[in-house]
Amino acid sequence: MKNLAAYGLEETGLVEIPGTEYRVRESVLAPFEAFSKKALAAGFEIRVESAFRSFDRQLSIWNRKATGKLKLLDANGEPFLELPKDDEVLMRSILLWSALPGASRHHFGTELDVVDGKSVPEGYEVELTEEECNGMFAPFHRWLSEQILSNESFGFERVFVPGRGKIQPERWHISHRPSALELEKAFDPKTLRGIYENSDIALKSAILDNFDELMRDYVYSYFAER
Ligand SMILES: [Zn+2]
Numbered sequence: 001m002k003n004l005a006a007y008g009l010e011e012t013g014l015v016e017i018p019g020t021e022y023r024v025r026e027s028v029l030a031p032f033e034a035f036s037k038k039a040l041a042a043g044f045e046i047r048v049e050s051a052f053r054s055f056d057r058q059l060s061i062w063n064r065k066a067t068g069k070l071k072l073l074d075a076n077g078e079p080f081l082e083l084p085k086d087d088e089v090l091m092r093s094i095l096l097w098s099a100l101p102g103a104s105r106h107h108f109g110t111e112l113d114v115v116d117g118k119s120v121p122e123g124y125e126v127e128l129t130e131e132e133c134n135g136m137f138a139p140f141h142r143w144l145s146e147q148i149l150s151n152e153s154f155g156f157e158r159v160f161v162p163g164r165g166k167i168q169p170e171r172w173h174i175s176h177r178p179s180a181l182e183l184e185k186a187f188d189p190k191t192l193r194g195i196y197e198n199s200d201i202a203l204k205s206a207i208l209d210n211f212d213e214l215m216r217d218y219v220y221s222y223f224a225e226r
Pocket residue numbers: 050106111112113170172173174
């Protein structure tokens with residue numbers, strides 16, 4: 001039996017982060033709580049905006065973006081007025097801001113999107129943008145960088161950093177590296193290819209035609225052992 005957890009198809013070994021609707025892998029919870037406690041002492045409140053995401057949830061996002069039911073943004077964050085007609089162009093446009101189902105690190109249950117809850121103005125809806133990182137969350141990100149650099153972040157690190165693959169840098173996305181390693185090892189592109197072939201994923205041909213390149217640029221570039 002293949003380990004399907006790496007693709008978000010197996011939802012075992014997940015626990016809820018107390019006080020939230022989000023789930024993480026069991027081994028992530030204690031380090032996360034310790035890190036949160038440390039943040040609080042420094043004046044920040046680590047607020048989770050996303051954690052585990054299933055294959056089906058990512059597939060729904062993907063398919064709705066491919067059919068125009070969910071807003072599709074260009075590289076500047078502006079909505080497309082008309083969907084690209086070429087399947088490959090459309091696929092790459094979705095990939096600017098959304099992961100391929102089965103290729104999202106959020107399937108691991110070891111990844112979190114976080115902000116500083118104390119800096120969110122009342123009534124403001126967090127969007128997770130670079131602008132927010134440079135604005136209201138700048139002090140939090142400075143602190144986070146210091147913790148990571150000095151190895152005092154309980155195993156949490158940033159992975160979507162400049163100079164790796166083709167995913168836009170995401171400072172809000174942190175990975176519990178020791179836990180993620182196991183899932184990275186369980187990731188097998190052949191299994192994922194088979195999952196695509198048997199699913200009703202939009203843009204299937206474009207994905208399968210460019211499969212190896214997509215795996216390299218959106219998955220393997222972010223693995224600890226490349
Ligand atoms: Zn994320």
